[in-house]
Amino acid sequence: MKSFFSPALLVCVALLQPFMGALAPVLGLGTPIGSATRGLGLPEQPLAAFFSIWSLIFGAFLVFALLVWRQREAWMTRIGAPLLLAGLGNIAWMLSAQLIASPIVDFVLLFPIVIAAWIAAARFDRMRGMGGSPEKLVADAATGLLSGWSLVAVAISIPLAIRALTPLGPTDYPWQMLWTTLCTAAFGAWMFARYVSRTLWFFAALGWGLLGIIANNWTVTGMGWLAIMTGVAGTLILLLRLLRGADGMRIPARQTETT
Secondary structure, three states: OHHHOOHHHHHHHHHHHHHHOOHHHHHOOOOOOOOOOOOOOOOOOOOHHHHHHHHHHHHHHHHHHHHHHHHOOHHHHHHHHHHHHHHHHHHHHHHHHHHOOOHHHHHHHHHHHHHHHHHHHHHHHOOOOOOOOHHHHHHHHHHHHHHHHHHHHHHHHHHHHHHHHOOOOOOOOHHHHHHHHHHHHHHHHHHHHHHHOOOOHHHHHHHHHHHHHHHHHHHHHOOHHHHHHHHHHHHHHHHHHHHHOOOOOHHHHHHHHHO
């Protein structure tokens, strides 16, 4: 995976991501991201304001890319390679969401982003306990936030894909659609904490997405019980992480050390 990696390319991708997301609203090309579903009263979608987390993700991504370009340490390259793939996948997804606007295509394009982001998070997790630094804090934030929000994106896209393949309307079966999203988020959170990483940044992004769903159902759709259930489910997910902890890559790392 390292053979194609270039710090300059990582910086370029970091700069291109926010620009690609602004193609439709600024240049008038295609449909702005989120416009196709805005105002439909979808119970599993976060409130539009909560998508502002992308600015934090893009910022952490750019800072890490600049650090890689400047310092070029081996551990940065190891994490930067899958992060580069995640950034390229994100650009492809944003172009698709604006120019094609197909829920099915957008849903499929999310999986390479999740896989690459989780690989980057797993690689960083293997380094925990080897000393801290501001550079490692940035790397942890960049990989953790992107990993968590990409899971949110997958979870809220499943109902969109189901509606695209069926004659179901935006507000048909709201409980089932919400539970599809919540179960996907819960299972993904367990998988991430158990096998990928111990970072809390992942759960900060996931919790922010669930909070957005609560706000949407409480203030827009008027489905208060769905908001309450989302709050209960989100609280359980976060409490299990805080009280039980996480394994991340500790088990594979220890096995590697003993072999």
